[in-house]
Amino acid sequence: MFIQVNGKKDEVPESLHTIADLLSHYGLDKKVVIVEQNGVIIDKTTHSETLLTADDQLEFVHFVGGG
Amino acid sequence: METRYSRQTLFKPIGEKGQHLLQQKHVLIIGAGALGTGNAENLVRAGVGTVTIVDRDYVEKSNLQRQQLYSEQDAFERLPKAVAAKTRLEAINSQVDIRAHVLDIRKEELEGLLKGIDLLIDATDNFDTRLIINDLTQKNDIPWIYGACVGSYGLSFTVIPKDTPCLHCLMETIPLGGATCDTAGIIAPAVQMVVAHQTTEAMKLLVNDKASLRKRLISFDLWKNEQSTIDVSSLKNKHCLSCGTKPTYPFLSFEKQLKSSVLCGRDSVQIRPSDIMTRDLQALKEQLSHLEGKVESNPYLVTFFHQKHRLVFFLDGRVLIHGTSDISEARTIYHQIIG
Numbered sequence: 001m002f003i004q005v006n007g008k009k010d011e012v013p014e015s016l017h018t019i020a021d022l023l024s025h026y027g028l029d030k031k032v033v034i035v036e037q038n039g040v041i042i043d044k045t046t047h048s049e050t051l052l053t054a055d056d057q058l059e060f061v062h063f064v065g066g067g
Numbered sequence: 068m069e070t071r072y073s074r075q076t077l078f079k080p081i082g083e084k085g086q087h088l089l090q091q092k093h094v095l096i097i098g099a100g101a102l103g104t105g106n107a108e109n110l111v112r113a114g115v116g117t118v119t120i121v122d123r124d125y126v127e128k129s130n131l132q133r134q135q136l137y138s139e140q141d142a143f144e145r146l147p148k149a150v151a152a153k154t155r156l157e158a159i160n161s162q163v164d165i166r167a168h169v170l171d172i173r174k175e176e177l178e179g180l181l182k183g184i185d186l187l188i189d190a191t192d193n194f195d196t197r198l199i200i201n202d203l204t205q206k207n208d209i210p211w212i213y214g215a216c217v218g219s220y221g222l223s224f225t226v227i228p229k230d231t232p233c234l235h236c237l238m239e240t241i242p243l244g245g246a247t248c249d250t251a252g253i254i255a256p257a258v259q260m261v262v263a264h265q266t267t268e269a270m271k272l273l274v275n276d277k278a279s280l281r282k283r284l285i286s287f288d289l290w291k292n293e294q295s296t297i298d299v300s301s302l303k304n305k306h307c308l309s310c311g312t313k314p315t316y317p318f319l320s321f322e323k324q325l326k327s328s329v330l331c332g333r334d335s336v337q338i339r340p341s342d343i344m345t346r347d348l349q350a351l352k353e354q355l356s357h358l359e360g361k362v363e364s365n366p367y368l369v370t371f372f373h374q375k376h377r378l379v380f381f382l383d384g385r386v387l388i389h390g391t392s393d394i395s396e397a398r399t400i401y402h403q404i405i406g
Contacts, residue, residue, distance in 0.1 A: 005293075006286075006288075006293040006294065006295040007293060007294060007295065008292070008293055032238050032239075034237065034284065034297055034299065034302070036297045041297065041299065041301055041302065044239065059295040059296070059297050060286075060295065061222055061284050061285075061286040061295055061297055062222075062286070063215070063222070063237075063238055064215045064216065064217045064220065064221075064222070065192060065193050065194050065197075065215055065217075066192055066215055066216055066217040066253060067098060067100060067101060067102040067103075067189070067190050067191055067192045067214060067215050067216060067261075
């Protein structure tokens, strides 16, 4: 399935069904991350229920501490 | 008007009027590492009236790859970053009032520094300090600009009390302890990109051009060629304990008064004795000279090479113990030496 992540097209396995699956796929599941799906911020508590659809436009911003 | 700022005053959104405003303003920069030196240099060159810079550390060789105000000589002398930064910044622009503090910022220290401040720039390397900054700036109604980076990634957000969500709203769950420890290295351009975002937002605020603020959370990865911005205004939480309608400023009240902390990726532990506010470095040198190990000093700190560890004692009582990231081992060494 093709999706758009942070402005770039990416092909991800069909086995990914939810936002939570996608976050683990990108190694972001342990991080504090804000997810926007098609212009709407997805509440953290619903990441594992929110379904992915082909051509979704996603924005991820994760927090880091360095400086 | 003199020619010094001519290219900046030619830029219409600043102009002569904006330049005059910049010269009236006081910016507080917390941290004089990569982000702190970058922001400080930009703002001092831009002619901000007063810049205060605070840092708890001293210059080491591994800083030179990205911490733009420091030289090999600073690292050789182990100068406190705040001191070395002040010297360099004064050489860059003698018209700016530059104030430097060698301090580990907690609630009390920051509270004292916030008076008369127009804007705070976050150049720290940990969330403990950022959340204290977040609460205190809400309490004192001062805008601040979050910035952070690791690897080739960075992000920034401008927090305006009453207007935008605060850091606590955005993060909800705060990464604890080691989770913030970034050991993935960092490339200088990632620092400079965050600095560019922070300084530009700072200039907009300082010349009172709030309408031009970015208003969005921005992140980028320079190596992966990614950039993302999110409109986070919907995350402003009226129940937020830091910025909501009934704030309790949780990071001020249950401040854990960290007595010891592990410095990220540095194989070092900081010990902050609760009973010492200033350390007599001369007396300490005398005391250490009776022990086995080399002693070196400058006016700001004493370094003691003890077996495979290196201890650095600061005037404000703190000690950095290099060569361990084990707090209890560090405490044992500290007590063996200091008693």
